[in-house]
Amino acid sequence: MRVAVIGCTHAGTAAINNILNLYPHAQIDVFEKNDNVSFLSCGIALYVGxxxxxxxxxxxxxxxxxxxxxxxxxxxxxxxxCDVNEKQLQARDMKTGEMKDYQYDKLIITSGSWPITPPIPGADLENILLCKNFAHAKEIIQRSENVQNVVVVGAGYIGVELVEAFEENGKNVTLIDSEERILNRYLDESFSSPVETSFKERGVELALGQTVSEFEGTGTVQKVITDKGEYNADLVVMCVGFRPNTGLFEGQIDMLGNGAIIVDEYMRTSVEDVYAAGDCCAVPNNATKQPSYIPLATNAVRMGTLVAHNLMNPVLKHPGTQGTSGLKIYNHNIASTGLTESAATMAGLSVASASIEDNYRPEFMPENAVIQLKLVYEIETHRIVGAQVISDADFTQSINTLSVGIANGMTIEELALTDFFFQPHFNKPVNFLNQVALKAMAQESEKVKDEEQVSA
Known part of the structure; x- marks a missing residue:
């Protein structure tokens, strides 16, 4: 069996490792534009910092x-x-320019994603960088050594992590985003605002609700112009987002509007013997019950593993994802899973939410910390569809628990009565997960009472 793998970061690496174990006699050809594999891009900010x-x-x-x-x-x-019907691809050696044709029996597309680069005038100036791979990481480190004014464009996870890293390195940092607040895709406002406050306290300039219109400079960038202001810049890092790297298969394989390849629960595409995994494709979302584009390393590894297991026969289904993620910025330990309220509404769900803000230990304990936890649930079914947590203490693992709950269709009633241990060193007699679910139940009971009074 000849297997061709296009791309070798997380999904590709997982697929290859599992194929080697499951089919040791398979002939595997891997095509990768870089000179390395399995780079953890989530560590770039840690490297910069x-x-x-x-x-x-x-x-x-x-x-x-x-x-x-x-x-x-x-x-x-x-x-x-690549001709998916003829099962043939052509590859170019980027060092010599030599072109060569390759035949395969099975094709695995793990081509990943690439940073979105808006067509902004001046974007070709020196010191305007992307943040995705090993080469980018080295370049950011090298070019940031002798600069003072750094502008980060894009306030998602990568953007805010870089802002923290640059600020702690003594740089003057500006964060620009077209949205009115940071991390708006992942967190509701009460969870993102503490991070904004921390940035402001440390001198970071937040240029939110602004769109970059131009970069100015002579050879090297010197200024970033937006629709509302201008900011000095010796270095700019673009973190606007990512799009699937799938242009090679346009018109050959079914895709979403953004180019994400559509796969079934066994990672099969619309073409026989062609599989896809990772950031290049959509993944079943358990919160929305629809395929979604959620480019996360965790999703990529799972999908790459599934491709290998289903390569000969469909034996192992994808369990779906909740888009679970975590973040640490300064003293803030943050995690989320599923949908925010705004994301749920945009997805067509009718939702409500319950929130708590409380000490996590009994008040008699000498040391304590406040935990802020939010639960988003579907009004009609009471099914949990999202959750967020933030605290100076680390409660991020509670979001993994709620991720399992969403995957299994757990309701607020089921969560309220779930058996969690009590020990004063760790929590209160009513665990915070029970507590937020009980609050959601109380809210729904009040609605029923109000409706009964109106009807009476």
């Missing part, structure tokens, strides 16, 4: 390891064309 001193530690697999196991690693090779 000096938490990670050696960028090489941000890899968990190597080209040499795969080659030693018999994998044909075509590094610095770009796949320039």
């Amino acid at each position: 000096g938490v990670v001193e050696d960028a090489n530690s941000l890899f968990y697999a190597s080209v040499e390891q795969f080659e030693q196991r018999g994998v044909n690693m075509h590094m610095n090779h770009e796949v320039v064309s």
Whole structure:
């Protein structure tokens, strides 16, 4: 069996490792434009901030390891064309320019995503950088050493992590985003505003609700112009977002409007013997019950693993995702799963929410911390569809618990009565997860009472 794999970051690495274990006699050809595999891009901000001193530690697999196991690693090779019906692709050696055709029996598309680069005048100036791969990480480190004014465009996870890293390195940092608040895709306002406050207290300039219209400079960027102001910049890092890297298969394979490849629960595309996994494709969302584009390393690893198991026969279904993620900025430990209220409404769900803000231990304990927790649930079914937590203490694992709940269709009533232990060192007699669900139940009971009074 000849297997071709296009791309080798998280999904590709997982697929190859599992194929080697399941089908040791398979002939595997891997095509990767970079000279490395398995780079953990989520560690770039930690590298910039000096938490990670050696960028090489941000890899968990190597080209040499795969080659030693018999994998044909075509590094610095770009796949320039692929005919999925003829089961043939053409790849170009990016160093020599040589073109070569390859046949395959099974194709695995793990081509990932690429940063969105809006067509902004002046975007070709020096020191305007992207943040995605190992080369980007090294370039950001190198170019940031001798600059003072850094502008980060995009207030998602990567953007805010870089802002923290640059600020702690003593840079003057400006964060620009077209939305009115940071992290709006992941958190509701009461969870993102504490982070904004921390940024402001540390001198970070938040230029929110603004769109970049131009970069100015002579050779090297010197200023970022928006529709509401202008900001000095010796270095700009673009973190606007990502889009699926799937142009090669446009018109050949079914995709969402944004180019994300549509796969079934066994990671099969619309073409026989063609599979896809990772940031290049959509994933079933348990909160919305629809395919969604959620580019996360965790999703990519799961999907790559599934491709290998289903390569010969459909035996292992994708359980769906909740888009669960975590973030640490300064003293804020944050995590979320499923949908925010606004995201749920945009997805066509009718939802309500319950929130608590309370000490996590009994008040008699000498040390304590406040936990803020929010639950989003569907009004008609009481099904939990989202949750968020923030605290100076680390309660992020509670979001993993709620992720399991969403995956299994748990209701607020079921969560309210779930058996959680009590020990004063760790929590109160009524666990905070029970507590927020009980509050949701009380709210729904009040609605029923009000409706009964109106009807009476």
